[in-house]
Amino acid sequence: MTPLYDFRGVHVRLGPAGQVHALRGIDLRVQPGERVALVGSNGSGKSTLLRTLMGLLPVGGVLHRAPGVRAALVFQRPYLMRSSALHNVAIALWLQGQRWAQARVLALQALERVGLAAYAGRNGRTLSGGQQQRLALARAWAQHPNVWLLDEPTASLDPQARLEVEALIRTFAAPGASPAQEGGGTLIFSSHQLGQVRRLASRVVYLEAGRILADLPVDDFFDPDVLARHSPQARAFVLGETP
Numbered sequence: 647m648t649p650l651y652d653f654r655g656v657h658v659r660l661g662p663a664g665q666v667h668a669l670r671g672i673d674l675r676v677q678p679g680e681r682v683a684l685v686g687s688n689g690s691g692k693s694t695l696l697r698t699l700m701g702l703l704p705v706g707g708v709l710h711r712a713p714g715v716r717a718a719l720v721f722q723r724p725y726l727m728r729s730s731a732l733h734n735v736a737i738a739l740w741l742q743g744q745r746w747a748q749a750r751v752l753a754l755q756a757l758e759r760v761g762l763a764a765y766a767g768r769n770g771r772t773l774s775g776g777q778q779q780r781l782a783l784a785r786a787w788a789q790h791p792n793v794w795l796l797d798e799p800t801a802s803l804d805p806q807a808r809l810e811v812e813a814l815i816r817t818f819a820a821p822g823a824s825p826a827q828e829g830g831g832t833l834i835f836s837s838h839q840l841g842q843v844r845r846l847a848s849r850v851v852y853l854e855a856g857r858i859l860a861d862l863p864v865d866d867f868f869d870p871d872v873l874a875r876h877s878p879q880a881r882a883f884v885l886g887e888t889p
């Protein structure tokens with residue numbers, strides 16, 4: 647199968663003079679239908695890797711993206727405009743060339759999809775943290791992506807809202823969830839919640855200081871002996887994160 651993404655020795659430097667070497671020699675292949683979790687400490691490079699997958703950053707190294715990729719990135723802190731929830735979604739569609747009337751219809755469908763239809767007229771910035779995260783997901787869903795790039799999608803949510811958003815994410819990434827998803831949706835997300843990683847991921851990539859130190863099927867990642875054999879640092883990270 648042709649990978650959706652094939653990164654070899656990818657480097658990213660950030661900051662005005664490129665002084666922050668945020669990704670250092672990333673090798674990563676992602677196949678259609680995978681559910682990849684990115685884990686690692688603050689500053690390890692998860693958000694940078696997601697932005698690189700989205701094609702938002704200049705990079706060094708070899709980076710192939712399959713032609714069929716239609717990716718949507720939901721940021722760690724979603725940017726919402728100071729206008730209605732409906733507008734926040736409709737404008738994204740309009741910018742992509744939809745006519746305004748049609749964009750509004752599709753936007754309402756997307757809000758219904760995430761359970762926010764009742765808030766369509768509310769200023770997006772006055773929604774609660776969890777509602778804003780749903781709104782950002784609705785905006786992404788409206789683009790019918792076949793690759794979902796989600797940066798800490800439930801970071802500010804209470805346990806109940808977290809499970810609800812996880813259920814949404816699971817249905818979004820399921821095969822046939824949108825017309826554009828012939829081979830099944832692909833999910834790449836970052837998370838500090840290892841329980842969530844277990845629930846959502848099929849594969850776990852552990853980053854430290856811009857490098858991938860472990861890249862394992864989820865069951866292997868959570869097997870202490872297997873993980874310790876692959877990467878003592880990743881094992882130490884998991885021990886530190888587990889209450």
Ligand SMILES: Nc1ncnc2c1ncn2[C@@H]1O[C@H](COP(=O)(O)OP(=O)(O)OP(=O)(O)O)[C@@H](O)[C@H]1O
Nearest residue numbers: 660661666668686687688689690691692693694695
């Ligand atoms: N615009 C920027 N300019 C300079 N340095 C940056 C910029 N964005 C990120 N960095 C740096 O790049 C490194 C990787 O940051 P990144 O945001 O990818 O980490 P992260 O793993 O997502 O962390 P967190 O868990 O806190 O979200 C950090 O050292 C960070 O300070």
Ligand SMILES: [Mg+2]
Nearest residue numbers: 692693722797
């Ligand atoms: Mg981040």
